[in-house]
Amino acid sequence: MEVRDLTVRHGQLQALTAVSLRVDAGETLAIIGANGAGKSTLLRTIAGLHAPAAGAILLEGREVTGLAPHRRVAAGIVLVPEGRRMFPSLTVEENLLVGAHRARSGGWGLARVLELFPWMAERRRQLTAQLSGGEQQAVAIGRALMANPRVLLLDEVSLGLAPAVVRRLYDLLPELLRAGVTVLLVEQDVGHALRVADRAQCLLEGRTTLEGRPADLTAAQVEAAYFGLAAHTAAGGEEPWSG
């Protein structure tokens, strides 16, 4: 999947400025960045929830920029949204089944998701309000997998969850990748993101400030790109802001 020069505005605010990225089949790309850097906006725009002011989104060379969200699901782009967004009046199983409506053909189905999360089988008739945050996040991921995504967009999986739970969820990634799913994830927790990703891209105020393989990035580089310290010096000649 490829994103070209994506610019997104929320009213007066320019949330993303000419952001480009490319993620190849079976690869994991992590988008990192501070609060308000535009990470979630990027994923939501790829999923079709925001219309970009400029730029294009391509899936296997085919442009999907103008498609409605549910059509992108059919094309293979599925978002696991920030905050999990369960359907509270539906049971666990019903939540999963809703995700299968526009499923592409492929290996994922109810049986396989229940195999991936064995605890779900015996709790499939419960409402999601009775689940813990980590369990709800697992249902959200399972619900997305039901559509047999080509590209899985994970938005802030770690939000509000205990580190051990987050680790368990991220440990599932290799299995998804083996099944041929491409993962684009957004994380505030840089440690988790760099641990699981093949490549990382850092956003700051809606622009890409750094990209590379986690192994090639130094802590100082990441810190600078994350907080924008290097951006001013690298731009050269700009007066540092002094309040």
Added chain:
Amino acid sequence: MVWVNALVQGLLLGGLYALFACGLSLMFGVMRVVNLAHGDLAVLAAYLALPLIAVLHLPVLVAALLVTPAFALIGYGVQRTVIQRSLDVGPLTTLLVMFGLAIVIQNGLLQALSANSRSLDVGTLASASFRVNGQVSVGYLSMLIFAVAIVVLLALQALLSLTAVGRRIRAAADDQEAASIVGTDTRHVFGIAAALAFGTIALAGLAFGMYSSFDPSIGPQRLIFAFEAVVIGGLGSLWGTLAGGMVLGVAQTLGAQVDPSFGVLAGHLVFLAVLAFRPSGLIPARVT
């Protein structure tokens, strides 16, 4: 015994109110649309059935089988065009648009068909009744309408809880955006929900037309009964709507037993009492 008779009539009338109110409940529960044109749409459905019964002399059942699906289709169309567009702007716009739709229907009917009062002629069915004893007798028409109401509520409940499309309707009602990113075309699903609602509105409109007379201006008065049944029963619960309809029906007939002019007022008083002491209704929905 006259009180028992009033009670029985009230319960049966409650079936009609529940049939009428479930569409209002559905549109609010799924799309968050307060359908102020609900009563006028029911009147419109009765006017659509009028030529089928009065001119073509079709049996009532056949007329219902023609008008109900037609009205469901109209519901899908109205949702996809007028209502969805107003929803995209905001809830206040939707309220105003539904109010406008109500006025358009009332005045359209008045202009085209005059203010004369009409009714759907169902022949002897209207007056035939099953006599339990000297003072209690139950009209076949009321029983038929009650039975239709129960069947419709059961069918709606089954559709919403057991079918894939019902699951998607509930999902879209819970969280429209989340439903769209896992593959649900929420506009289409809202259209289906509106079609279901309009179908029940048509049935209720026909039932009202057989029960009593109607004219172009009677819609808003009927709408109040639907609101009252929904609120008494508890928003978002179909069985609550049935309970609410029955409580309202019984309040009206018992009130009318005290004094014929007291019936409607008694219904309003019960409604106000529920609002004051049990604002979530008799059978609140599990999840709001």
